[in-house]
Amino acid sequence: MSPWVIETERLTRRFGSKTALDDLSLRVARGGVHAIVGANGAGKSTLFRILLGFMQPDAGSASVLGLPADRLRAQDRGRIGFVNEEHHLPGWMPVRELVALQHQQYAARWREAPLNQVLSFFQVLPQQRVGELSRGERAGLSLGLALAQGPELLLLDEPTLGLDVVAKRAFLDALMQVGLEQGCTIIYCSHLMDEIERLAEQLIVIERGRLRYQCEPEALCQRVRLWQVEFPFQTPSLRDLPGLLSHQPLGGLTELLLLDQSEEQVRAQLQQRGAARMASMGVSLDRAINGLLAQCHAGTALHTEWA
Numbered sequence: 001m002s003p004w005v006i007e008t009e010r011l012t013r014r015f016g017s018k019t020a021l022d023d024l025s026l027r028v029a030r031g032g033v034h035a036i037v038g039a040n041g042a043g044k045s046t047l048f049r050i051l052l053g054f055m056q057p058d059a060g061s062a063s064v065l066g067l068p069a070d071r072l073r074a075q076d077r078g079r080i081g082f083v084n085e086e087h088h089l090p091g092w093m094p095v096r097e098l099v100a101l102q103h104q105q106y107a108a109r110w111r112e113a114p115l116n117q118v119l120s121f122f123q124v125l126p127q128q129r130v131g132e133l134s135r136g137e138r139a140g141l142s143l144g145l146a147l148a149q150g151p152e153l154l155l156l157d158e159p160t161l162g163l164d165v166v167a168k169r170a171f172l173d174a175l176m177q178v179g180l181e182q183g184c185t186i187i188y189c190s191h192l193m194d195e196i197e198r199l200a201e202q203l204i205v206i207e208r209g210r211l212r213y214q215c216e217p218e219a220l221c222q223r224v225r226l227w228q229v230e231f232p233f234q235t236p237s238l239r240d241l242p243g244l245l246s247h248q249p250l251g252g253l254t255e256l257l258l259l260d261q262s263e264e265q266v267r268a269q270l271q272q273r274g275a276a277r278m279a280s281m282g283v284s285l286d287r288a289i290n291g292l293l294a295q296c297h298a299g300t301a302l303h304t305e306w307a
């Protein structure tokens with residue numbers, strides 16, 4: 001059995017002049033929750049579409065559960081659960097009928113218990129029509145159906161988009177309680193840092209269709225430091241500062257986020273630029289990821305890469 005739940009090799013997908021995935025080589029080990037983060041348009045949904053066999057790459061290859069993604073059979077697809085923010089479900093159908101239909105389709109692996117657990121979590125009733133459900137309840141139903149498939153891999157593409165804080169918490173609680181109990185690998189794509197912070201055991205950062213970082217959240221936090229610096233005269237240009245992720249004024253100070261720099265190097269660099277006083281501190285995961293994404297948006301070159 002392949003140790004990788006997902007493996008892509010130089011995966012490339014273009015849309016006209018846009019390159020959504022650019023030579024993306026990625027390996028995801030089985031088990032746990034892996035969060036994919038990236039700026040808007042980084043290629044996350046395109047990657048999911050290819051992994052699910054909904055779209056073909058222009059070059060490179062992708063395999064899921066050790067099988068080529070472009071040749072998944074119906075029974076292989078049944079091993080992969082998918083939930084996205086749209087929760088495409090037939091509105092006219094009563095929940096009971098939809099559940100029966102899915103049960104029929106995934107009979108071999110069907111697990112009623114996680115579905116019932118999620119439905120009671122969201123207080124969804126069997127006789128309700130899907131179209132009458134609130135957005136949060138539909139999200140719960142989508143998750144419940146995906147879990148009932150008994151998936152080995154669960155792909156979640158911004159599943160809590162548009163949910164209020166209570167529904168979001170209920171969704172994540174259900175996911176953690178039920179999804180992880182089932183032992184499936186969860187790949188979670190989100191822009192919401194509180195969710196990433198709560199769920200992710202591994203982080204995958206994609207920038208413009210390329211893999212930039214794959215590491216544990218704590219490892220990323222250790223690599224990013226926040227500096228508060230006082231420039232008594234004019235603030236110099238900081239664009240060429242090694243490891244710079246972002247900078248912004250804060251009162252009379254300048255705040256800098258720097259990646260992979262030693263204290264001594266930074267102090268020397270800042271003193272050269274006229275800094276009078278400076279202090280450095282650790283950052284939360286939220287801040288570290290936001291710094292990386294800000295840098296991705298700015299399109300500045302990385303001084304270090306690890307992927």
Ligand SMILES: Nc1ncnc2c1ncn2[C@@H]1O[C@H](COP(=O)(O)OP(=O)(O)OP(=O)(O)O)[C@@H](O)[C@H]1O
Pocket residue numbers: 015018019020038039040041042043044045046047
């Ligand atoms: N069907 C399509 N036709 C044309 N361009 C597309 C299509 N699908 C995606 N793209 C382009 O490919 C790039 C990657 O899109 P994708 O949806 O994969 O990004 P994403 O990381 O999921 O973004 P977001 O976080 O905003 O959802 C974008 O520039 C997008 O405009």
